[in-house]
Amino acid sequence: MNGVIIQFFHWYHPGNLWNEFADKAIFLKELGFTAVWLPPATKCSENLRGRGYDIYDQYDLGEFDQKGGIPTRYGTKHEYLNSIEKAHQAGLHVYADIVLNHRMGGDEEEQITVHEVSEEDRNIKIAEAFEAKALTKFTFPGRNGKYSEFIWNHQCFSGIDNIKKDNRKIKGIFKIHNEYGEEWNDAVSHQFGNYDYLMGADIEYRNPKVVQEMKNWIKWYLETTKADGIRVDALKHISLDFLKEWISYIKKEINPDLFILGEFWKDEAEKIIDFSQEMNDLISCFDAPLHYNFFNASNEGKDYDLRKILDGSFLERKPIFSVSFVENHDTQRLQSLESSVRSWFKPIAYAIILLTKDAYPCVFYPDLFGAEYTDQKDGEEQHIIMPKIEILPKLMEARKLFAHGEQIKYFDHKNCIAFVRKGEKDHPGCVVIISNSGEGYKEIDLGKELANSVFRDFLNIRNDEIILDDNGKGIFKVNMCSVSVWIKNDFYSD
Secondary structure (H helix, E strand, O other): OOOOOOOOOOOOOOOHHHHHHHHHHHHHHHOOOOEEOOOOOEEHHHHHHHOOOOOOOOOOOOOOOOOOOOEEEEEHHHHHHHHHHHHHHHEEEEEEEEEOOOOOHHHEEEEEEEEEOOOOOOOOOOEEEEEEEEEEEOOOOOOOOOOOOEEEEEEEEEEEEEEEEEEEEEEEEEEEEEOOOOOOOOOOOOOOOOOOOOOOOOOOOOOHHHHHHHHHHHHHHHHHHHEEEEEEEOOOOOOHHHHHHHHHHHHHHHOOEEEEEEEOOOOHHHHHHHHHHOOOOOEEEEOHHHHHHHHHHHHHHHHHHHHOOOOOOOHHOOOHHEEEOOOOOOOOOOOOOOOOOOOOOOHHHHHHHHHHHHHHHHHEHHHOOOOEEEEEOOEEEEEEEEOOOOOHHHHHHHHOOOOOOOEEEEEEOEEEEEEEEEEEEOOOOOEEEEEEOOOOOEEOOOOOHHHHOOEEEEEOOOOOOEOOOOEOOOOEEOOOOOEEEEEEEEHHOO
């Protein structure tokens, strides 16, 4: 399929996203995108300020007057459903962002028993059990039982970060004592001892009533939205037992072809592979290790060994379940996982994920459209400009027209690498060459059938021609800190 995803949002997107996407759906399809990842559509605890991840009511897609208004930051339910319909009309699949880990903005306080744990090791108690009040009851009065009459209370949650004791507000990580015990669910990442808790009121997936409600909800959600896939947030913190049961239910009872993509954020491919195998290969995962390779390469410049650019990546180890990306809303400047790839390297990084074999790439909204925003960091206001990557549409076109067929790698110099896509019927193939230092070159043998052929740079970065010799060999060149995509002159167009 040679598919490409666009992440059609970033953390600081100003809003009205559903209408913007509906207007751009055909344009995106023409660029070569096949799928769009849209942010969470659910009502947030902070409503217009929330990005969808501070989830309050999973059944409110911008339909009910809750948390200060009807629309979410991105628009109304009607606009959301219309944007998905526009995507389908344009021939794009829609991947909806889903938050399963927590709830925020509870409607009523409950008297509960908790004990406080260490942030560095959640298995260590730093205070013995005591009585407290917390916003652990969710009644959704604005929705008034429409779609679901399920009421969430402290038996539905395993932990919380805000409590009241003796009318004093206290912040920390507090383990809720419920009928499922006083310990965290063990079927999660063991980072920080146990990573069940992330934020808000953490959902208790040992509660069978919660599991059933989440099955009921996803059936309602997929039937309502007609989404073609889901991107599941924060998988390190969610019970594997629940995930396997929930995803198996989706595949068996709702849609066996639903694409499921997960954020299991680890910088080691081995840990992502372990998770993938534990999930019985039911889910694809983002390739965070490859992102960090790009980040390091962009910072180290000519000192980075390009021969190792794919080393340790999920793409290298398990490509069929890997989704490659250069940057996302968590890694952009001023965000929690800030590891922004420098602008000079982004054309190179995108050339790798868009043109290399087996990759399923995801393009970040600001890299296509640009972005500008202001936020606080360390008490100071910072103004960030993310320029669009001018060459990106041309790389998209190169993927569509030429990045097909067998791949041969020429990863034989620390500052200059290349790979050949040999092409197939109706797609003639290309030569991709990359430098992270000075002008580079590579002698490449394309076979006698291409003897004396003339090649030009499809990206128009270099203006010279390369003429193969009688044996089909040629010296392919690239500018300093750049990328070129060489194609046969017969297929060249300005």
